[in-house]
Amino acid sequence: MALVIKYAKVIRNNWKKSVVAVGAAIYGVKYVKGKYDEEWIRREFCAEALKYGNVRIGLKERPRKITVFLNPAASGGGALKVFEKNAAPILHSAGLDVNIVKVEYEGQVKKFLSIMEKSDTDGILVAGGDGTLLETVTGIMRKEDKTFRQNIPVGVIPLGLKNRFAKLLFGGDKDQVLLMCEGAMSVVRGLGRSVDVISLKEDNGRTAYALCGLETGAFWEAEHRKSKYWYLSVLKHRMTYIRSAFSDWPPAVKAKVSYVLATEENTQLKQQTEQPKQEPKGSWLSMLFKPKVIKPKAEVIEEETDDENDVLETRDLSTVELTAVSTCLQDPTQTVKGLEVGIGPADPSVWEFITEGWRRVSEPSLRLGAKTNETMLVKKIRIEPEDPTKFYSIDGELFESVPVTIELLRKRIKFFCVDPEFKLS
Incomplete structure (x- = not known):
């Protein structure tokens, strides 16, 4: 009891220092708890991704290839470190073949996409802010091959300041770590849907594209x-x-x-289809010896008004x-x-x-x-x-x-x- 009274007197005589010490202690506890929660979130998502990675694939099959456009300047210059800490472990745990392209200058993503083919990747992952996502969307929409955007989905790892579209996609009430893990896990699951795009055309013919x-x-x-x-x-x-x-x-x-x-x-939307090219008809002998060919189905190109x-x-x-x-x-x-x-x-x-x-x-x-x-x-x-x-x-x-x-x-x-x-x- 005497010890309690002694400490009470010390606190009363040094109340300013005591208030500062209590405040620092509360902040320290919250900080440690926040770091623990973030680590727990990473572990849970990696455990789920590992289930996908443990699934066996055939000898003639290959892992899914994901191309990542990473803007190192995002997150105050620490985008690469943040990506490797939060998103990369989930992608690797799922057994994905990840190819990282570091964005070093404006317009690089659009140039890269202009030469990319559907066979080069199974999906695109944008790790950056709204600007990197905007450039990616513009690059995809400017491609002459319209089937590229129908077959190659796009994922988002929010590393910018606002990340408006990512918050709309995964929920605006989530913290940064949870948003990044959700973005990486969505790529692993492979679920997706088509999203509307805004076209902004200038008088000089140049067209930009946006999402929001x-x-x-x-x-x-x-x-x-x-x-x-x-x-x-x-x-x-x-x-x-x-x-x-x-x-x-x-x-x-x-x-x-x-x-x-x-x-x-x-x-009202009207579907436009692209009919496959008809093969020339051969002789009656070719009908006997030629193997059966499955004609490709007509592919929906766009839905126009x-x-x-x-x-x-x-x-x-x-x-x-x-x-x-x-x-x-x-x-x-x-x-x-x-x-x-x-x-x-x-x-x-x-x-x-x-x-x-x-x-x-x-x-x-x-x-x-x-x-x-x-x-x-x-x-x-x-x-x-x-x-x-x-x-x-x-x-x-x-x-x-x-x-x-x-x-x-x-x-x-x-x-x-x-x-x-x-x-x-």
Whole structure:
């Protein structure tokens, strides 16, 4: 009892040091527990992957080949270490033949994909941020062989800052380690489904492709500018909206938009098939001695929509925010599929702008824009901005603000996923 009283007196006489010591102890316990949980997650996923690796294959069969596009600059330059610690053990435990391609410059992935054939790989795994994924999607969509994207699925190991599409694919409430393990395990399981892609075509004929959408305006510019206020630590997220409100006001995006509203009739998909080449007929002797040949089935190339009865509408916009998002950020129960265009208020007050910005900081969301924005569902849209000095954000990457035609392409790329019946929302 005397010992307890002695320690109580010490704590009372040195209460400041005691508070710091207790705080440090609590932090240390949480840190150790977090590391233990992460290691447990890795072990569980490796154990499951090992079940796939123990399955015997025939003498004429080969392990599945997976090509990994790894961006070493992601995760603050530690992407390779993070990948080898979390994702690589799962892939190797499953007996996959993994070929890692380190991305050293912009455009390298697209060049690599332009010469890749279906026989070179059984799947593609993108280990990087949103920019690496965007480049991979663009490279696949630009290939002349349309059957490549039908037969070669794409997986995602999120190593970037936002990882919006990966969170939509595997769940936004999971921590980084669990997301990476889920991404690797989805490749092992081999389950997948086709996902819609956005086409963004410029007047010069150059076309880029995205998965989530486009945004431009004052809110995105403020979010992009927050890194300048690094010295404010956690307050930089709020300071950026204050500085944006008082430095350049009103922050209007002025553009002329032409669009076709989406309806059930004009968004109905029609399958197009490619018929196999017919072999020339031989003589009656060839019918006797020629071995039986199984004719290949006609292969579905793409699913297109009918553009004959489209009605084009035009509108001049002056708004604080403009977004165009794909189906992955829309209500999955929605029957009509199209691009959801969001138009913010034309002339908000300074306080309204700051309040909405702070709300987005307090309530982070994967969606683009605010729920209160005016929305319309379109089949395709053309944006002609007045100010060429501004920028678009397409899946988190900067693009010049030029006239662009945006269209939704249905079921274009197959992605590895946890559940083939999943609904992006």
